Amino acid sequence: MELLRIEGLKKKIKKKKILNGISLTVNSGEIVGFLGPNGAGKTTTIKMILGLFSIDAGHISICGHDVVSDFEKAMEQVGGIVENPDLYKRLTGRENLEYFSSLYPHIDTTSIDEVVKLVKMSGRIDDKVKTYSLGMCQRVGIAQALLHNPRLLVLDEPTNGLDPIGIKELRDLLRYLAKEAGVGVFISSHLLSEMELMCDRIYIIDNGAMIGEKAMHQQNLIEDDVFSYSFLTADNNKTLAYFQEMQTNCALENGGVSLVMKRSEIPAIIKALIEKDINIYAVNQKQRTLEQDFISMTTGSKTQIQ
Ligand SMILES: Nc1ncnc2c1ncn2[C@@H]1O[C@H](COP(=O)(O)OP(=O)(O)OP(=O)(O)O)[C@@H](O)[C@H]1O
Ligand SMILES: [Mg+2]
Incomplete structure (x- = not known):
């Protein structure tokens, strides 16, 4: 009500x-x-x-x-x-x-x-x-x-x-x-x-x-939502090269490779890495924090106190 x-x-x-x-x-x-x-x-x-x-x-x-x-x-x-x-x-x-x-x-x-x-x-x-x-x-x-x-x-x-x-x-x-x-x-x-x-x-x-x-506590993530992922693989440079071929937002970081991607694309990417004989140890979806949302929403608007 x-x-x-x-x-x-x-x-x-x-x-x-x-x-x-x-x-x-x-x-x-x-x-x-x-x-x-x-x-x-x-x-x-x-x-x-x-x-x-x-x-x-x-x-x-x-x-x-x-x-x-x-x-x-x-x-x-x-x-x-x-x-x-x-x-x-x-x-x-x-x-x-x-x-x-x-x-x-x-x-x-x-x-x-x-x-x-x-x-x-x-x-x-x-x-x-x-x-x-x-x-x-x-x-x-x-x-x-x-x-x-x-x-x-x-x-x-x-x-x-x-x-x-x-x-x-x-x-x-x-x-x-x-x-x-x-x-x-x-x-x-x-x-x-x-x-x-x-x-x-x-x-x-x-x-x-x-x-x-x-x-908050959203259980049903929308497949079209874009998240940042972290891939830990046996050959991070080869993984990065593959991601770069896709012309996506990616980088080496903390012993892994980060990738910004639609959630629905991730299974196909994992399959492709396996086909390229790259061993995958872990794939983590990074949690978007409220802080990031807040910053992205307030950036561009006048946040200074008037
Ligand atoms: N009585 C008042 N006379 C003039 N300006 C006022 C008055 N009350 C509020 N304002 C102005 O209105 C705006 C919003 O103030 P408000 O107190 O609602 O903000 P707030 O979100 O509660 O901020 P804070 O987190 O600092 O408590 C501010 O720019 C403040 O200067
Ligand atoms: Mg107040």
């Missing part, structure tokens, strides 16, 4: 174009990444989803409710953190949650206990926030965003400042929420490696424009 739909979203601040027609969707049970360099427009988009910024053009709907024309119904279904969780440092975690719950109807102490347990803060929730680590603040922030039981959770760079264990715990929590509770999670970051581990799908934004979408 579709929880978030953004269509042609535009925003100008003081005559400067910040967003230039962003479109995306998030479904129930899915963790969707929003990746882009500093100043790309991630926080601006997230503020607009949460009703904190006005919309110049385009539409945002949450569970089918338009954020502008059906504001309250839309907000009932979304919880989020923009930049950093907004907590009162002199109060305890629980007091913070009690205060926020008083802003909504229908939240009782049982819901507070439930979200505290969910984010694994039961042991420290009665301590003052000023004694918390950053990771603990993030957890209470997520608990706060979940208090009114929203179907969509929107988090702006929640891994900022977390150590690797904190990041793993956050990943496990978000995965639990998505896979067990069917929450849709939309999460921004400028860290590629993190998004790769955490997300089912990512959108890449640069300079206020969407420049790509990528599904």
Whole structure:
């Protein structure tokens, strides 16, 4: 089920174009990444989803409710953190949650206990926030965003400042929420490696424009996709000479020969090498990383911060 739909979203601040027609969707049970360099427009988009910024053009709907024309119904279904969780440092975690719950109807102490347990803060929730680590603040922030039981959770760079264990715990929590509770999670970051581990799908934004979408853990590779391969053979020079005859992108590297080729061509190439009496020890398809995709997508567009 579709929880978030953004269509042609535009925003100008003081005559400067910040967003230039962003479109995306998030479904129930899915963790969707929003990746882009500093100043790309991630926080601006997230503020607009949460009703904190006005919309110049385009539409945002949450569970089918338009954020502008059906504001309250839309907000009932979304919880989020923009930049950093907004907590009162002199109060305890629980007091913070009690205060926020008083802003909504229908939240009782049982819901507070439930979200505290969910984010694994039961042991420290009665301590003052000023004694918390950053990771603990993030957890209470997520608990706060979940208090009114929203179907969509929107988090702006929640891994900022977390150590690797904190990041793993956050990943496990978000995965639990998505896979067990069917929450849709939309999460921004400028860290590629993190998004790769955490997300089912990512959108890449640069300079206020969407420049790509990528599904992670793709099982069904398309035969027409081009990959880089590494051939380890008994006679690499002979292999290279054969590849050069085909006028393809190839080179000697790391004791083998690299080749850039359509996946569907590889079996015929292996047969040809065998017919030429070249012994093959290994053929590896190199994984295209998100980083390469990101670089190839952002190259050519203006990535410098303006
Ligand atoms: N209130 C504002 N007034 C003027 N310009 C703004 C305002 N808020 C954002 N901008 C500009 O909008 C652009 C996008 O900013 P935004 O905060 O959305 O980027 P971001 O992708 O979240 O970046 P970061 O990774 O640094 O958090 C930037 O050029 C920024 O300077
Ligand atoms: Mg930001």
